[in-house]
Amino acid sequence: MADRMRAQDFDSDGYFCPDGEARYSLLGHPIAIPAMVTYSGKTEHEEIILSAHVPIGDCPRCGERTVGDTLIFATNQYRLLVLCCCDRVIWTTEEFLKEKREENGERTERDFE
Numbered sequence: 001m002a003d004r005m006r007a008q009d010f011d012s013d014g015y016f017c018p019d020g021e022a023r024y025s026l027l028g029h030p031i032a033i034p035a036m037v038t039y040s041g042k043t044e045h046e047e048i049i050l051s052a053h054v055p056i057g058d059c060p061r062c063g064e065r066t067v068g069d070t071l072i073f074a075t076n077q078y079r080l081l082v083l084c085c086c087d088r089v090i091w092t093t094e095e096f097l098k099e100k101r102e103e104n105g106e107r108t109e110r111d112f113e
């Protein structure tokens with residue numbers, strides 16, 4: 001499903017609106033996580049339990065420095081990133097995001113709160 005999603009299909013409130021009319025919330029919906037991302041190596045289904053805007057530093061896909069916060073959705077184990085810079089929606093894990101932040105040597109204002 002995420003493969004077919006584009007970042008531009010999400011509005012600023014985090015609703016999915018692929019046709020620009022109806023708005024869907026992903027919260028509470030079980031969603032398929034592709035095998036290439038899951039710990040089991042198989043497609044898994046988990047419910048989206050929260051959405052948030054967080055700083056991610058450089059885009060994990062295109063490498064561009066993201067400006068402002070990035071919309072992410074979280075399941076119990078996985079994260080769905082909505083990447084406006086390259087208009088893609090990708091799955092990843094919290095561990096990956098953490099690693100990435102450390103790699104960048106990044107501290108955000110939020111770390112000091």
Ligand SMILES: [Zn+2]
Binds near residue numbers: 063
């Ligand atoms: Zn990007």
